[in-house]
Amino acid sequence: MNKMRLTIIALLVVGLGALAAIYWSSLLTRPVTTSTTDSSVRIGGPFTLTDQYGRPQTEAVLNKKWTAVFFGFTYCPDICPLTLQTLDQAKKKLGKDGDKLQFVFITVDPERDTPEALKAYLSSGGFPQGVIGLTGTPDQIAAVAKAYRATYEKVGEGKDYTMNHTSVIYLMNPKGEFVSPLTHGLTPEQSADVIRGAMKSQ
Secondary structure, eight states: OHHHHHHHHHHHHHHHHHHHHHHHHHHHHOOOTTSSSOOGOOOOOOOEEEEESSSEEEGGGGSEEEEEEEOOOOOSSSSSHHHHHHHHHHHHGGGGGGGGGEEEEEETTTTOOOOOHOOOOOOTSOOTTOOOOEEEOOOHHHHHHTTTTOEEESSSTTTTTTEEEEOEEEEEEESOOEEEEOOOOHHHHHHHHHHHHHHHHH
């Protein structure tokens, strides 16, 4: 294989890589709506859960505000705390628009995450103020996770088990409709840009 052919192959690989990067970047920065898609791929929907104060909550909690919905658990050592802190910083970068945004944290570990446990966790230092924590029965959690196409899995046995779970954040509009994903790894600035763009497009 001569040098010219190797050069052409290398250029093609670089070009394809660049196109892939542009494509995924567009997915993260362009609002995605489910209003015109088939119902089988819809993200979000009805649920019945309990908040950290023991009050019943339904999908109506998403109405009238932009909402960042995130699945996690209180024993999570890194991703969950970091995600909540990143969201808090992103909200501050939105300025006045930050008042339009709320956070909903849905546990994937209902066995340990009682309303009392959620309340203690979310009221501890370093987390955003006003996060709505939601828990429920295993069946209720399974149903809401399915509605959001979120996955989770128990890992290990005994009291020290952990949970693998989806790390994407679901940005929902004030009608409770899915608009855009905020993927794990975005900076607060990048997350704020996605949220701001979504707000302007609605």
